[in-house]
Amino acid sequence: MTGATPQPTAVIVDGYSTGNFLPAAFARLGVRVVHVRSTAELMASMLPPAMADYDAEYVCAGDDAFERVCAELSALGPVAVLAGQEPGVPLADAISERLGLATNGSALSRARREKYAMIETLRAAGIHCAEQVLVTSAADAVTWAEGRGDYPVVVKPLSSASSDCVSVCRDAAEVAAGAAAVLAAVDIFDRPNTEVVVQSFLSGTEYIVDSVSVDGARFVCGVWEYDKTTTPEGKRIYDRDILLDPDEPPVPDLVAYLDTVLAALGIVNGPAHAEVIVTPDGPALVEIGARLNGNMNPGFHDVCLGANQADLIALAYARPDEFTERYAGRVYTRRAPAVVHSTTTTFDGVVAEVDQAVVAAIAELPSVYLVGVKLAPGKRIRPTEDLLTSPLRIFMTAPDTTDLDVDYKTIQTLKDQVYRLEEQP
Secondary structure (H helix, E strand, O other), X not given: OOOOOOOOEEEEEXXXXXXXXXXXXXXXXXXXXXXXXXXXXXOOOOOOOOHHHOOOEEEOOOOOHHHHHHHHHHOOOOOXXXXXXXXXXXXXXXXXXXXXXXXXXXXXXXXXXXXXXXXXXXXXXXXXXXXXXEEOOHXXXXXXXXXXXXOOEEEEEOOOOOOOOOEEXXXXXXXXXXXXXXXXXXXXXOOEOOOEEEEEOOOOEEEEEEEEEEOOEEEEXXXXXXXXXXXXXXXXXXXXXXXXXXXXOOHHHHHHHHHHHHHHHOOOXXXXXXXXXXXXXXXXXXXXXXXXXXXXXXXXXXXXXXXOHHXXXXXXXXXXXXXXHHHOOOEOOOOOOEXXXXXXXXXXXXXXXEOHHHHHHHHOOOOEEEEEEOOOOOOEEOOOOOHHHOOEEEEEEOOOXXXXXXXXXXXXXXXXXXXXXXXXX
């Protein structure tokens, strides 16, 4: 009598943040998941992996850990190894390559992870991108910016995310301050910043372009336009991600540009989350990650797009032939207008209470799909200067954009009532 076929296994490396949606996506296809952590301790700045969703965890940290973990994973006969979020990209590349599975390979892992190498790889391929320099001191950052003589410039960490420590600098003093702030900080993945990227400013509107690929054949699963607002201090920050119809400009140009970026960076399998600015000279990459969109919510995307990146990733790895037949070489359909709104605050203190009645009032607005309350009692709330300090993330979809606009305006009257702060001594 023949035994039952063992359940296939997928390996998720660093399943933080929206990587938490991957176990359920694989489970829907009958695939169990195990987790690999690339660090000895959990990274404190991101939503941690929900370990109850995994059959086991392997810690790949230390000099001899890679060979040991690869041997342990090989014994499972996995069907896939993939990154759950940004820090897991290099390790997922290395393990999938070692085990002979679908992979982007390790040769270009650095270019898929570090912003300077990423842009230089595009430049070498003749792809439109920013001018830049990599420095280790504020003085060198100023020297490059002054030598260029064309402000503003952008100062950013080498490998962080969520607009962490990114500043647009309009003179030498701002460059010095921005670079010093980067070098004094730890990135959101708990690594000290030892280098600073300084880039030419890309003037234009910024967009998200998300995709999933199998053997170089990609499906574009969403293009969103960033609508930004200005803080009282003059900093431009993300306000709304607006879903575009795939036929409306500049979506076709963005898709064509993405294809050149994916090829240059060797992203031939799995997800990609790109941010691209359409400049007067055409699209130019801000950055790309070989991982899920950090603003992705599966149910929300199913409503407005008919598919979501987590399920598409699972299908691509677990059933690549089915993915290829259904999605390869195609683009999404917008089923309904949609917006992801990241609210701002001027509050500075410690959260004493979340007013659930106000949260419910926002949630009951006709276009609101989900209200993400990012801070719990006891957590620090700070004036918003980037995505990390946005206190609410609100997913909205409706048959008409007018409905979205009406509810957006109502949210502005309610958002500052969600959090009550502890009284200052």
